[in-house]
Amino acid sequence: MSQIALPLEQTPSPEQAGYLVTAANAGVHRHLENWQEWTHHTMILTGPAASGKTTMAAAFEAETDGLFLDDAENYDDTEIFHLWNRANEEQRPLLLLSAKPVSDWEISLPDLQSRLAASLHMEIGPPDQAMIDGLFQKYFAIRGLTISEDALRYLEKRMVRTYAMVRQMAQKMDALAIESRKPINLAIAKLALRHFDGDDEKVDI
Structure with a gap:
């Protein structure tokens, strides 16, 4: 399989x-x-x-x-x-x-x-860290992009750990990266997470 x-x-x-x-x-x-x-x-x-x-x-x-x-x-x-x-x-x-x-x-x-x-x-059980990391990496790999290691580690400690949230976070980071013309880095991850936390504070990316 x-x-x-x-x-x-x-x-x-x-x-x-x-x-x-x-x-x-x-x-x-x-x-x-x-x-x-x-x-x-x-x-x-x-x-x-x-x-x-x-x-x-x-x-x-x-x-x-x-x-x-x-x-x-x-x-x-x-x-x-x-x-x-x-x-x-x-x-x-x-x-x-x-x-x-x-x-x-x-x-x-x-x-x-x-x-x-x-x-x-x-x-199917809740996503473990290996699954979450893999989902993010695959999502961006399909687009010819990568997500930085520090962004993954930041999200690991802070995001809601569900499959649906992984998908939503990936889509939000993708949109932010397109808007800013920046790679999927720690700043992008922070801004995406703040969006879902309802925090609109400005983050430099």
Whole structure:
């Protein structure tokens, strides 16, 4: 399974396809690699927004000819039920993605409830520092840019540690760098962080 590209908004080019594996998602990656062992050929993958679920699923689908359903909680019970049956009839792995645990899907079909309960459940954990650094580096690498080490270390101690915030911070730093025609340095990181903290104090960049 490819392990290069990261769960940000950009659509990577073929040479950037894949995802980063750290402690935050290593268990998920291990099960994707060993899909033949899934109970009933199905894995339910949950995790917060921007955590890379769709990126992982796309790489999985391409390499295994498996099936996947994004935002599975938004589909009708019968649609999920038929897809589950198809995966088992065709002996193909099925990956169901959601930001919500199955208990919050409001499933009313008893047969589907029992099948999903018997399936493998995995969750992507909060981003560790290796994931955060890698996400920032990949975001800017796609644009032919780099982020300085001191900027990474500054953000490490101060920013809210969520996948969504990594994406928002990267986008804000990118915009500030374009405006100022400066590299992604410590001053840019400070200004971006102050924006999300509601601090509009002037910072020289």
